[in-house]
Amino acid sequence: MQWGLNWFICTLRSSIGKKLIMALTGLGFCIFLIAHLAGNLTICAGEDAFNSYSERLHALGPLVILTEIGLLFFAVTHVFIGAYLFYENFRARPEKYLIKKNAGGRTIGSVTMPYTGLFILLFIVLHLVDFHFVEKTDQTIYQIVLETFSNPGYAFFYIVSMIIVAIHVSHGFWSAFQTLGVSNSGYMSLFRVMGIVISLAVGFGFGLLPIYISFIS
Amino acid sequence: MTKAGNKSCINLKLKVWRQKGPDVKGRFETYKARDVSTNMSFLEMLDVVNEEMILSGKDPIAFDHDCREGICGACGTMVNGRAHGPEKGTTLCQLHMRHFSNGDTVIIEPWRSRAFKVVKDLVLDRSVFDKIIQAGGYISVNTGGAPDGNAIPVPQESAEKAMDAAACIGCGACVAACPNASAMLFVGAKVSQFTLLPQGLPEAKKRALAMIGKMDELGFGNCTNETECEKECPKEISIENIARMNREFLKAGLS
Ligand code: HEM
Ligand code: SF4
Ligand code: FES
Numbered sequence: 001m002q003w004g005l006n007w008f009i010c011t012l013r014s015s016i017g018k019k020l021i022m023a024l025t026g027l028g029f030c031i032f033l034i035a036h037l038a039g040n041l042t043i044c045a046g047e048d049a050f051n052s053y054s055e056r057l058h059a060l061g062p063l064v065i066l067t068e069i070g071l072l073f074f075a076v077t078h079v080f081i082g083a084y085l086f087y088e089n090f091r092a093r094p095e096k097y098l099i100k101k102n103a104g105g106r107t108i109g110s111v112t113m114p115y116t117g118l119f120i121l122l123f124i125v126l127h128l129v130d131f132h133f134v135e136k137t138d139q140t141i142y143q144i145v146l147e148t149f150s151n152p153g154y155a156f157f158y159i160v161s162m163i164i165v166a167i168h169v170s171h172g173f174w175s176a177f178q179t180l181g182v183s184n185s186g187y188m189s190l191f192r193v194m195g196i197v198i199s200l201a202v203g204f205g206f207g208l209l210p211i212y213i214s215f216i217s
Numbered sequence: 218m219t220k221a222g223n224k225s226c227i228n229l230k231l232k233v234w235r236q237k238g239p240d241v242k243g244r245f246e247t248y249k250a251r252d253v254s255t256n257m258s259f260l261e262m263l264d265v266v267n268e269e270m271i272l273s274g275k276d277p278i279a280f281d282h283d284c285r286e287g288i289c290g291a292c293g294t295m296v297n298g299r300a301h302g303p304e305k306g307t308t309l310c311q312l313h314m315r316h317f318s319n320g321d322t323v324i325i326e327p328w329r330s331r332a333f334k335v336v337k338d339l340v341l342d343r344s345v346f347d348k349i350i351q352a353g354g355y356i357s358v359n360t361g362g363a364p365d366g367n368a369i370p371v372p373q374e375s376a377e378k379a380m381d382a383a384a385c386i387g388c389g390a391c392v393a394a395c396p397n398a399s400a401m402l403f404v405g406a407k408v409s410q411f412t413l414l415p416q417g418l419p420e421a422k423k424r425a426l427a428m429i430g431k432m433d434e435l436g437f438g439n440c441t442n443e444t445e446c447e448k449e450c451p452k453e454i455s456i457e458n459i460a461r462m463n464r465e466f467l468k469a470g471l472s
Binding site: 007010011013014015016017018019020085088089091092093094095096097098099100101102103104105106110111113171174175178179180181182183184185188 | 232245295297298299300324326329330331332394396397398399401429430432433436437438439440441442443444445446447448449455456457459460461462463464465466467470
């Protein structure tokens, strides 16, 4: 392989290069999740606060569109490189073990990464159909949210999805820092704890919203 | 001689992977290990089983071994789904039979990876590790008079970390234990032992890229930070070395 000459192509080709891209796009989603959660929590301040948050966000115009394009690009990259890595890893052990026990390193998050990821992809598509590409001319966003969550089946699906996102992030967050090489022994446990805190915040923050909307507000 | 029934002697049922050659289909076969002293090592237990097989005219179980004191990296199989068996920080040759109970079934399998080929039974061709070392796991020095002992100052902490990384014996348990059959703990250790020391710095960039490039080419999987390798490594090499290798890759690419 010719290193140095075409750095970008070589990075894409190499194992660590692909992992770095997974880490950067994944952390990008983590930042997005936190911002999105902060926005959604305005619903706790009432109908008007939530509607005006939505209006002001969309008043940013080109900035919103730019972020959306960025996120779409990140999503396509994360999904395709993730799928390719999964395929390569599957291929790396053609003959499976008769029995294989975990030595204590793996977590629910780490074992399920590709599957939770796939589920999140499905969720994102449905989520965009429900709340993004929905007809908004004669309904406020608050009304749409209220109506969608009044369907118990949908509320259940939404809560399960948020738990799955939390599981993905519980491994993904610290894993990204390990991949980026930032996590040496001094910081590793810090990133691990931060990952758990963020995944709990995401799981409870998003997951409790439908319950709050249906029963409390 | 103590006999089974006595506390220091046990009987076991072994389920062992038998494969006549690299391109032959293998299968599990069941054997009885009788009167195994609990003071024996795992390999000595296999020796006893093999002796009996040789006497009855059967083909003994082929397995890798050399030093039998945990320093050469030749031995190693999966034992009941764990690389080098269930004990922490132990090579197979250092695993004692006192960790097993009378009547146990023990499943013995070779490391499984596309990059490691079975030569016979439990013997593996691990020359892929040598290829990775040949790609950059060395330092180029001009020979001549022996250099002065303290001519190159090395901070204590770097020396310690480099020594910890250099403890890797190249056994391949990390690859075997990894859900992705990734070799990143091995390569991380080998990159780290040089890059932490002043002698290794001049070639750090070239070395990291060459060794990682070779590792990818040989068909190992990609690390997903499961940390199984660190848990199974007989020398307890830390995944900190994988983070350092990733850093070296980034540095080499960006500079
Ligand atoms: C809310 C959306 C998502 C977030 C916050 C997220 C976050 C992350 C993070 C931080 C990582 C760790 C990267 C690393 O280990 O360096 C990761 C890995 C991964 N993600 Fe996602 N992800 C999301 C959506 C998805 C989707 C939609 C898929 C696939 C359909 C997916 C599949 C994967 C896979 C397979 C990995 C493991 C890759 C590896 O470790 O090599 N993720 N994700
Ligand atoms: S890192 Fe540990 S498990 Fe891997 S080859 Fe070296 S000594 Fe064996
Ligand atoms: S035979 Fe040398 S390490 Fe086990």
